[in-house]
Amino acid sequence: MAASVSSRFLVLLKEFSTVRKISWRSAAANYHRQSRFLCHAAKENGSLTLASLELGNKPRKSGKSKAVKLEGSFVTEMGQGKVRAAKNDKMKVVKEKKPAEIVSPLFSAKSFEELGLPDSLLNSLEREGFSVPTDVQSAAVPAIIKGHDAVIQSYTGSGKTLAYLLPILSEIGPLAGKAGSSSGESEKRAEIQAMIVAPSRELAMQIVREVEKLLGPDHRRMVQQLVGGANRMRQEEALKKNKPAIVVGTPGRIAEISKGGKLHTHGCRFLVLDEVDELLSFNFREDIHRILEHVGKRSGAGPKGEVDERAKRQTILVSATVPFSVIRAAKSWSHEPVLVQANKVTPLDTVQPSAPAISLTPTTSEADGQIQTTIQSLPPALKHYYCISKHQHKVDALRRCVHALEAQSVIAFMNHSKQLKDVVYKLEARGMNCAELHGDLGKLGRSTVLKKFKNGEVRVLVTNELSARGLDVAECDLVVNLELPTDAVHYAHRAGRTGRLGRKGTVVTVCEESQVFIVKKMEKQLGLPFLYCEFVDGELVVTEEDKAIIR
Numbered sequence: 243m244a245a246s247v248s249s250r251f252l253v254l255l256k257e258f259s260t261v262r263k264i265s266w267r268s269a270a271a272n273y274h275r276q277s278r279f280l281c282h283a284a285k286e287n288g289s290l291t292l293a294s295l296e297l298g299n300k301p302r303k304s305g306k307s308k309a310v311k312l313e314g315s316f317v318t319e320m321g322q323g324k325v326r327a328a329k330n331d332k333m334k335v336v337k338e339k340k341p342a343e344i345v346s347p348l349f350s351a352k353s354f355e356e357l358g359l360p361d362s363l364l365n366s367l368e369r370e371g372f373s374v375p376t377d378v379q380s381a382a383v384p385a386i387i388k389g390h391d392a393v394i395q396s397y398t399g400s401g402k403t404l405a406y407l408l409p410i411l412s413e414i415g416p417l418a419g420k421a422g423s424s425s426g427e428s429e430k431r432a433e434i435q436a437m438i439v440a441p442s443r444e445l446a447m448q449i450v451r452e453v454e455k456l457l458g459p460d461h462r463r464m465v466q467q468l469v470g471g472a473n474r475m476r477q478e479e480a481l482k483k484n485k486p487a488i489v490v491g492t493p494g495r496i497a498e499i500s501k502g503g504k505l506h507t508h509g510c511r512f513l514v515l516d517e518v519d520e521l522l523s524f525n526f527r528e529d530i531h532r533i534l535e536h537v538g539k540r541s542g543a544g545p546k547g548e549v550d551e552r553a554k555r556q557t558i559l560v561s562a563t564v565p566f567s568v569i570r571a572a573k574s575w576s577h578e579p580v581l582v583q584a585n586k587v588t589p590l591d592t593v594q595p596s597a598p599a600i601s602l603t604p605t606t607s608e609a610d611g612q613i614q615t616t617i618q619s620l621p622p623a624l625k626h627y628y629c630i631s632k633h634q635h636k637v638d639a640l641r642r643c644v645h646a647l648e649a650q651s652v653i654a655f656m657n658h659s660k661q662l663k664d665v666v667y668k669l670e671a672r673g674m675n676c677a678e679l680h681g682d683l684g685k686l687g688r689s690t691v692l693k694k695f696k697n698g699e700v701r702v703l704v705t706n707e708l709s710a711r712g713l714d715v716a717e718c719d720l721v722v723n724l725e726l727p728t729d730a731v732h733y734a735h736r737a738g739r740t741g742r743l744g745r746k747g748t749v750v751t752v753c754e755e756s757q758v759f760i761v762k763k764m765e766k767q768l769g770l771p772f773l774y775c776e777f778v779d780g781e782l783v784v785t786e787e788d789k790a791i792i793r
């Protein structure tokens with residue numbers, strides 16, 4: 243039974259990857275006719291889907307505003323026949339001055355005590371300054387403690403990491419309550435009890451730090467990172483020496499160590515796939531197959547030595563964007579899987595492809611390029627703008643944007659790592675403190691840049707898709723898309739780097755005139771208003787009409 247469930251899941255996983263691959267290919271072919279730029283992006287990003295960008299969407303000419311001459315060099319970037327010109331007299335100054343202000347608190351009324359967590363864990367939460375659970379934590383913790391497999395989907399920056407860490411730590415490791423330590427403590431100590439998988443080294447390390455914070459200085463060794471780019475031998479030695487209860491890592495390194503027989507996860511009770519939609523993509527398929535096959539499986543446990551006796555592994559899938567393919571895969575598991583969202587827990591069996599629960603989801607009509615729309619992936623308080631700039635003036639547009647919003651901590655996204663350096667040179671030449679972050683930098687380089695950005699030494703982080711998922715920098719008050727993301731899902735993850743945990747945040751997409759239709763399409767898919775803006779005399783201005791949209 244368990245074996246058939248497992249192989250059914252692997253078939254579904256294969257389908258999932260194949261669907262994404264096909265939709266990428268066909269969409270890329272369509273899109274190539276319209277834009278060479280994004281087709282290059284699709285190639286570089288491999289498994290990314292361009293389905294949402296294809297076909298027939300002409301740039302929308304605004305009937306509301308007439309082209310007018312505005313002062314300043316930004317205006318010189320706007321050529322004849324612009325898609326959407328703004329009336330100077332109708333432009334309004336939008337004040338976006340104070341960064342990281344809390345504008346929409348995500349906390350429900352519950353306290354952590356009400357969630358049934360053990361005292362030691364409550365003490366840790368108190369020590370680290372976590373006093374009230376967010377909505378998704380209030381919903382997820384009891385469901386996972388009850389033993390459900392879970393798909394957790396909620397806004398970027400809504401606290402999904404603690405939503406799965408708290409129930410895990412209440413069951414295993416040094417902070418676990420009595421109920422959690424039922425079977426032989428010595429046996430548990432010898433085996434890994436929880437595995438958390440994340441698609442990037444940065445995200446994995448961020449999760450490690452979150453676990454370490456909760457474990458406290460005395461028990462930090464109970465968590466071990468297994469990320470690529472770091473010394474594998476040392477990781478293996480640490481596994482042997484420290485016997486961690488929890489490992490957090492990237493798929494490639496976990497699979498590598500597992501193949502070498504150095505990772506004992508058959509008795510593992512929790513498997514978490516953070517950013518599950520990314521992890522189930524084609525890029526990670528082989529490694530994730532291995533992990534799903536080996537984690538929580540006790541070999542030779544059956545009376546005749548058969549290897550189909552799965553330990554009571556709970557599987558938790560997490561992302562702000564959950565395609566129905568993930569739901570379909572999770573439905574094939576046996577532990578009454580549930581979909582957990584803010585203040586809502588739904589049995590997965592009842593979730594349909596058309597349900598608004600699944601955000602930005604290519605559904606069964608995926609092949610037709612139809613995408614379902616909801617606004618559940620992004621915090622509602624985020625503000626979205628776009629401006630038009632010629633390619634060669636984009637860096638100037640970025641600089642004006644940063645000054646106009648007085649943004650202190652900015653992430654600027656591009657699609658190709660080669661171009662990041664160029665942007666950094668140009669910004670530095672204009673006196674802006676910035677740095678590049680991408681996968682080609684060494685491990686040390688990446689962590690140094692990230693550290694500098696987090697502590698405010700770097701004002702603008704120029705990066706690519708590497709930083710789009712999971713990166714948590716509370717102070718980040720502005721995200722700029724210097725190049726368009728490949729689709730609305732990627733837009734959501736990039737945008738979600740700001741406005742975290744109810745803070746104020748702004749997203750500005752700098753596009754060329756011929757790309758406005760893509761921005762409009764993403765706006766429609768996300769169900770959020772993207773306001774056209776210009777930067778005039780050091781201020782961000784929008785039309786009166788657009789201003790009315792956000793009133």
Ligand SMILES: Nc1ncnc2c1ncn2[C@@H]1O[C@H](COP(=O)(O)OP(=O)(O)OP(=O)(O)O)[C@@H](O)[C@H]1O
Nearest residue numbers: 374375376398399400401402403404562712714743
């Ligand atoms: N209950 C809480 N009280 C205060 N801060 C919290 C609470 N829960 C989480 N946080 C903090 O909020 C920030 C965002 O949390 P987290 O990174 O888990 O968000 P997320 O939903 O996983 O975002 P993403 O989808 O972008 O990965 C983190 O800095 C985390 O420490």
